[in-house]
Amino acid sequence: MRLYNLKNHDEEVNFETAVKLGLGQQQGLFFPVKLPVIKLKDLSEILKMDFITRSTEILSKFIYNEISKEQLYIHVKKAFSFKYPLLKSITKTISCFELFHGPTLAFKDFGARFMAQMIFSMNKNNDLVTILTATSGDTGAAVAHAFYGMKNVRVVILYPKGKISALQEKLFCTLGKNIKTISINGSFDDCQKLVKEAFNDKKLKNSIGLNSANSINISRLLAQICYYFEAFSLLPKEKRNNLVIAVPCGNFGNLTAGLLAKSLGLPIKSFIACTNSNDTVPRFLQNGQWQPKKTVSTISNAMDISQPNNWPRIQELFQRKKWNLKELRFGSVSDEVTKNTLQELFELGYVSEPHAAIAYRILKNQLKKDEFGLFLGTAHPAKFKNTVEQILNNNIVLPQELKNTINLPFLSHNMNPDFKKLKQFLIKE
Numbered sequence: 548m549r550l551y552n553l554k555n556h557d558e559e560v561n562f563e564t565a566v567k568l569g570l571g572q573q574q575g576l577f578f579p580v581k582l583p584v585i586k587l588k589d590l591s592e593i594l595k596m597d598f599i600t601r602s603t604e605i606l607s608k609f610i611y612n613e614i615s616k617e618q619l620y621i622h623v624k625k626a627f628s629f630k631y632p633l634l635k636s637i638t639k640t641i642s643c644f645e646l647f648h649g650p651t652l653a654f655k656d657f658g659a660r661f662m663a664q665m666i667f668s669m670n671k672n673n674d675l676v677t678i679l680t681a682t683s684g685d686t687g688a689a690v691a692h693a694f695y696g697m698k699n700v701r702v703v704i705l706y707p708k709g710k711i712s713a714l715q716e717k718l719f720c721t722l723g724k725n726i727k728t729i730s731i732n733g734s735f736d737d738c739q740k741l742v743k744e745a746f747n748d749k750k751l752k753n754s755i756g757l758n759s760a761n762s763i764n765i766s767r768l769l770a771q772i773c774y775y776f777e778a779f780s781l782l783p784k785e786k787r788n789n790l791v792i793a794v795p796c797g798n799f800g801n802l803t804a805g806l807l808a809k810s811l812g813l814p815i816k817s818f819i820a821c822t823n824s825n826d827t828v829p830r831f832l833q834n835g836q837w838q839p840k841k842t843v844s845t846i847s848n849a850m851d852i853s854q855p856n857n858w859p860r861i862q863e864l865f866q867r868k869k870w871n872l873k874e875l876r877f878g879s880v881s882d883e884v885t886k887n888t889l890q891e892l893f894e895l896g897y898v899s900e901p902h903a904a905i906a907y908r909i910l911k912n913q914l915k916k917d918e919f920g921l922f923l924g925t926a927h928p929a930k931f932k933n934t935v936e937q938i939l940n941n942n943i944v945l946p947q948e949l950k951n952t953i954n955l956p957f958l959s960h961n962m963n964p965d966f967k968k969l970k971q972f973l974i975k976e
């Protein structure tokens with residue numbers, strides 16, 4: 548698979564290099580040179596396959612010349628070795644596609660676990676690989692679990708002390724083995740700065756095999772394409788014709804994957820890009836002006852992003868496919884409306900959480916006659932237990948995954964935001 552840098556089309560790399568680098572020169576995103584298409588007659592066959600076989604087929608369309616199908620099957624099986632996504636019916640014309648049944652209870656498990664498999668398989672000399680990443684919550688947990696127990700891979704996660712929920716902290720700071728976590732006496736920005744400093748230290752970088760495994764990695768996007776096909780395969784035939792999918796968006800990776808599924812030939816009529824008050828994209832689609840504002844905090848905090856880093860990929864895809872951006876539907880929702888919507892869903896017999904509720908609200912408002920709508924359930928409500936309990940005035944039952952970790956001891960280190968200290972840690976531990 549060849550990929551070009553969106554900021555400098557002359558930089559072209561293969562899949563392996565794109566996975567290892569994450570970003571190209573000038574922080575440019577990698578984008579596929581060829582966009583494969585599944586023929587209509589093959590589509591019905593593909594839809595009949597089981598999730599692992601089908602996902603292998605789909606990923607193979609992109610990376611067949613670098614990883615054999617047999618090998619890929621083994622990696623996909625390991626990556627997606629948890630409870631598959633489920634469809635939950637909400638109304639006659641709307642269902643939730645729940646992507647949160649993985650080990651860290653958010654859809655990020657799909658991308659992170661496939662990326663971990665790829666990085667592991669590309670390490671042919673069994674060198675030491677150090678995944679260094681900063682997190683403000685969900686990503687850290689997904690990355691930690693994805694690499695947990697892998698030989699020759701060490702994961703070091705930095706997070707701001709006291710700034711993530713106790714539950715989130717429990718999910719990745721109790722693992723041990725090859726997962727090292729450090730709470731930093733500072734902000735998330737301090738954590739990111741430390742990560743940058745480490746990557747700028749060439750000698751350190753080479754000696755400990757630094758890799759960022761961050762969220763713009765192309766391997767994550769490819770993995771996420773697979774569950775859109777799963778959603779489609781789970782729908783009864785009569786609901787497939789005018790399918791609209793509402794995606795809760797932060798960095799717009801999930802939506803990019805959905806659009807790539809469509810470009811492969813999955814007949815999805817429309818997507819809706821759904822945001823909270825951090826509505827840079829909805830405003831852009833409305834008036835053509837790219838005007839990010841200062842990021843504001845909301846109760847759907849995984850979507851508190853005003854400069855979504857995958858957006859250039861979406862623009863490129865529309866251009867390449869000669870699709871009209873005017874056909875991308877959009878909407879944004881305030882915290883107030885999000886809260887009301889959570890209650891509305893509760894009255895319909897469904898306990899949701901703020902991110903999915905935003906997508907449901909916009910979908911419900913925009914769905915036309917004869918259309919069937921899916922909104923993506925991106926996280927388990929228990930991950931936002933306090934918020935959801937307050938709004939619904941009801942207790943949320945913790946799923947077993949969280950119950951298991953709640954009594955485990957914390958294994959985190961603690962550090963001031965001092966690069967010298969971090970460097971020592973990275974060399975010694």
Ligand SMILES: *Cc1c(COP(=O)(O)O)cnc(C)c1O
Binds near residue numbers: 685799802849902926
């Ligand atoms: C990361 C995340 C999102 C946003 O997904 P993007 O791919 O960044 O657009 C939405 N909801 C939840 C719960 C998340 O963790």
